[in-house]
Amino acid sequence: MQDYKIFELGNVVLQSGATIREAKLAYKTFGVLNEAKDNVIVYPTWYSGQHYDNEWLIGEGMALDPNEYFIVIPNMLGNGLSSSPSNTPEPYNLSRFPAVTLYDNILLQQRLITERFGIEKIALVTGWSMGAQQTFQWGAAFPDMVERIAPFCGSAKTAVHNFVFLEGVKAALTADASWNNGWYTAPPSKGLRAMARVYAGWGFSQPFYREKLYLQYGYSSLEDFLVAFWEGFFLNRDANNLLAMLQTWQSGDISANPIYEGNFEAALAAIKAKAIVMPGQTDLYFPPEDNEYEVSCMPNAEFRPIPSIWGHFAGGPGMNLADVGFIDNSLKELLAS
Amino acid sequence: MQDYKIFELGNVVLQSGATIREAKLAYKTFGVLNEAKDNVIVYPTWYSGQHYDNEWLIGEGMALDPNEYFIVIPNMLGNGLSSSPSNTPEPYNLSRFPAVTLYDNILLQQRLITERFGIEKIALVTGWSMGAQQTFQWGAAFPDMVERIAPFCGSAKTAVHNFVFLEGVKAALTADASWNNGWYTAPPSKGLRAMARVYAGWGFSQPFYREKLYLQYGYSSLEDFLVAFWEGFFLNRDANNLLAMLQTWQSGDISANPIYEGNFEAALAAIKAKAIVMPGQTDLYFPPEDNEYEVSCMPNAEFRPIPSIWGHFAGGPGMNLADVGFIDNSLKELLAS
Numbered sequence: 001m002q003d004y005k006i007f008e009l010g011n012v013v014l015q016s017g018a019t020i021r022e023a024k025l026a027y028k029t030f031g032v033l034n035e036a037k038d039n040v041i042v043y044p045t046w047y048s049g050q051h052y053d054n055e056w057l058i059g060e061g062m063a064l065d066p067n068e069y070f071i072v073i074p075n076m077l078g079n080g081l082s083s084s085p086s087n088t089p090e091p092y093n094l095s096r097f098p099a100v101t102l103y104d105n106i107l108l109q110q111r112l113i114t115e116r117f118g119i120e121k122i123a124l125v126t127g128w129s130m131g132a133q134q135t136f137q138w139g140a141a142f143p144d145m146v147e148r149i150a151p152f153c154g155s156a157k158t159a160v161h162n163f164v165f166l167e168g169v170k171a172a173l174t175a176d177a178s179w180n181n182g183w184y185t186a187p188p189s190k191g192l193r194a195m196a197r198v199y200a201g202w203g204f205s206q207p208f209y210r211e212k213l214y215l216q217y218g219y220s221s222l223e224d225f226l227v228a229f230w231e232g233f234f235l236n237r238d239a240n241n242l243l244a245m246l247q248t249w250q251s252g253d254i255s256a257n258p259i260y261e262g263n264f265e266a267a268l269a270a271i272k273a274k275a276i277v278m279p280g281q282t283d284l285y286f287p288p289e290d291n292e293y294e295v296s297c298m299p300n301a302e303f304r305p306i307p308s309i310w311g312h313f314a315g316g317p318g319m320n321l322a323d324v325g326f327i328d329n330s331l332k333e334l335l336a337s
Numbered sequence: 338m339q340d341y342k343i344f345e346l347g348n349v350v351l352q353s354g355a356t357i358r359e360a361k362l363a364y365k366t367f368g369v370l371n372e373a374k375d376n377v378i379v380y381p382t383w384y385s386g387q388h389y390d391n392e393w394l395i396g397e398g399m400a401l402d403p404n405e406y407f408i409v410i411p412n413m414l415g416n417g418l419s420s421s422p423s424n425t426p427e428p429y430n431l432s433r434f435p436a437v438t439l440y441d442n443i444l445l446q447q448r449l450i451t452e453r454f455g456i457e458k459i460a461l462v463t464g465w466s467m468g469a470q471q472t473f474q475w476g477a478a479f480p481d482m483v484e485r486i487a488p489f490c491g492s493a494k495t496a497v498h499n500f501v502f503l504e505g506v507k508a509a510l511t512a513d514a515s516w517n518n519g520w521y522t523a524p525p526s527k528g529l530r531a532m533a534r535v536y537a538g539w540g541f542s543q544p545f546y547r548e549k550l551y552l553q554y555g556y557s558s559l560e561d562f563l564v565a566f567w568e569g570f571f572l573n574r575d576a577n578n579l580l581a582m583l584q585t586w587q588s589g590d591i592s593a594n595p596i597y598e599g600n601f602e603a604a605l606a607a608i609k610a611k612a613i614v615m616p617g618q619t620d621l622y623f624p625p626e627d628n629e630y631e632v633s634c635m636p637n638a639e640f641r642p643i644p645s646i647w648g649h650f651a652g653g654p655g656m657n658l659a660d661v662g663f664i665d666n667s668l669k670e671l672l673a674s
Binding site: 160163171173178193194197200205209210212226289290 | 497504528530534541542545549563624
């Protein structure tokens with residue numbers, strides 16, 4: 001029972017020069033597009049997440065209320081539902097899946113919005129983590145189309161430290177010889193587990209672990225949290241897909257495209273959307289300081305850190321009700337303005 | 338030309354119950370022990386460091402001035418000079434080298450100080466990182482012997498988050514099949530390189546990378562820094578030694594011994610030494626908050642963060658002259674008091 005739809009993109013030429021033939025964009029919608037087509041929210045996915053992983057922020061009485069808004073969740077390339085190493089036919093499958101940028105993603109999402117639905121204005125783009133990075137991309141690439149943005153726990157440009165964190169994640173996964181440069185026939189499970197343990201220290205903050213909050217969420221010990229939550233999380237993912245999205249993340253930059261030609265501050269200044277930018281106060285790889293600088297270059301933006309000890313997970317996926325409330329209230333305020 | 342000496346410990350029974358037979362403690366001294374034997378400084382080594390890696394803080398005109406003090410650097414068990422997986426004869430070599438605690442280390446160091454040199458009072462114990470952890474151990478285990486302590490960038494107890502960070506480091510190294518559960522015949526170089534890349538994001542802070550400070554220290558690019566500094570660093574180390582010291586680190590706790598029986602606050606309260614505790618302000622795995630709590634439980638201690646963006650490397654090994662000056666001045670002040 002497939003709960004999503006596929007938008008057929010045809011042959012897509014990427015920024016790298018490679019072509020994905022018969023490319024596919026998987027998406028799911030909530031609510032009804034009104035006649036004026038002015039009730040649209042776009043809500044991209046995060047690293048390794050799929051559309052259903054975004055649903056915690058959607059619901060009756062919430063900012064993203066399907067009774068009021070037409071909410072579109074486009075799946076990021078590489079996430080296993082849209083075109084990915086794991087589902088692209090030969091010869092561009094597995095290790096041959098080409099390098100994809102966030103800008104590539106946004107151009108395809110914009111085609112979905114305009115060609116499939118005939119939408120001209122978007123009331124809000126929002127998202128967590130790499131979803132936040134796509135949100136910034138939307139604001140910079142289509143400033144006349146996007147009225148509001150609310151990126152949370154993500155930056156307009158991947159910081160050097162964030163890049164290094166990802167190098168560690170990648171190195172752990174690819175240290176497993178059974179990864180075999182991507183030509184594995186069985187999952188490189190030791191590498192996936194190693195990647196999970198590396199990620200565990202980055203995903204949540206020092207005070208999250210100091211206060212042992214994992215014990216409140218169904219994990220009986222630290223080791224149980226590392227195995228059940230973290231290793232379980234990554235063992236369910238495809239290694240080449242994870243590496244494809246990791247490459248997309250590492251190259252994240254709203255100015256790395258023909259519009260801005262690397263002028264990062266110009267790209268930020270071009271974002272017309274009214275913005276509330278919400279880093280997690282204790283996020284270790286998207287720290288507030290990067291957003292603070294970005295907001296200082298944006299004409300219509302507010303910097304609003306989430307006062308949370310959940311680290312990167314202040315932004316999702318819906319584990320912590322206090323943070324969900326903070327984000328949801330900010331979205332309500334933004335949509336009402 | 339061996340620049341250090343070996344103190345023969347005989348058969349040493351560890352906290353775990355295992356025995357290291359004909360155990361060896363490698364050490365180096367600087368300066369001359371005076372007649373009153375009251376000019377003694379003990380300066381333990383850090384994770385994977387050897388005595389010569391400590392020498393940046395010793396010099397004429399510095400707090401640790403060999404013209405004035407008798408400075409003893411004991412090498413930590415597992416570091417390749419004192420008894421370690423790499424130098425212990427069969428059958429306790431390689432993967433069979435037993436689990437060692439920081440308390441085990443301190444007891445042996447205390448034997449060196451008393452049996453070899455007949456010293457009864459120590460003017461100062463100081464050290465970086467795991468050297469700081471040993472410094473705390475000295476203060477708690479021998480409160481009547483240690484007059485001053487100055488731990489920098491290390492805690493009295495390894496925090497849960499710090500433990501998780503180390504799980505990631507370990508998982509990256511051991512994901513390499515050529516590690517072979519420690520029974521390798523050639524170094525598991527892919528695992529050592531993976532470990533290095535994981536460590537790279539933890540060792541320095543977000544602002545260190547944001548400001549690209551590595552470019553000022555002889556590295557031509559980020560990738561050059563990751564290969565030349567980080568991979569080069571760990572490729573020179575033995576994998577089993579690294580894992581042995583990592584286990585020592587993960588179990589670090591000044592109260593995990595027969596004196597305090599797990600009562601951490603009692604162990605802190607028992608430290609009579611006058612203390613200046615110096616975390617790096619931006620240290621990601623020994624964050625200031627843990628030291629702040631520890632200092633609040635110590636009767637005679639000052640919390641003095643190093644105002645640095647060098648992360649954990651605010652404490653060493655002597656790369657950043659501003660931080661060296663901060664630490665050295667604090668040590669001078671402490672020694673004069």
